[in-house]
Amino acid sequence: MRQGFLLTTCAWTIIPAFAALPLFFSDLDISYTDAYFESLSGMSTTGSTVLAGLDSMDPVLLMWRAVLQWIGGIGIIVTAIAVLPILRVGGMQLFQTESSEQSEKMLPRASQVARTVSLVYLSLTIACAICYTLAGMSVFDALAHAMTTIPTAGYSTSDGSMGAFSAGAQWAGTVFMISGALPFVLYIRACGGHFREFF
């Protein structure tokens, strides 16, 4: 269990330190402190930003920010859970340390939990991107915003944030923020026929 705490702490401080490097080396001309803040804010799904001029920014950097939030949303630790059983370290204990979901052991293996949660997360993101596209966003904007909506994080590709897009996109965002905020265990159970647990 203590290893779980150590790994969680190390993962949430060290990974953003390296994820900040592209922002630091880019033509944004920001300090490493700003880059680390941006990266940590993204991976922790805080959503605060030190960057301005997003509308004219390199789209790859915008997508990098979105991906950081998307990865942060699913949790670095869920990725680690897939690795831990190989190393014969208890992954389920770590899952309980990391996640706010206080559910009982709903699936037999930690790796199976990680796989199922990842599948739900990916499905929600794709559905959200489709809804955004139907609401008038470009495919790039839809994908970037979907990757920040499901983890309820908030990075945008525009300085105007969601205010720069249509009302339909804002409604879609509202619905998928609620969807992303629900415990993913409920989706897994709903797939098993337990729809009433949603309410």
Add this chain to the structure above:
Amino acid sequence: MRFPDFVPVFLIVGLLVMGEAMLAGLFALVDWSIGAGNADAFLLAALLSIFVGGLAVVSN
């Protein structure tokens, strides 16, 4: 905590950093292909990450 207990932590964090490095490498490729101008930043970040992450893994 005894020293050997730390080893899997270093190993896993090293692997995660290397995973991030591969992602940065992919972004470097995309940036270079569209000519956005930050491919070198992603590539440098990827190289640094893979070096440090690799050290952590190899030290295991």
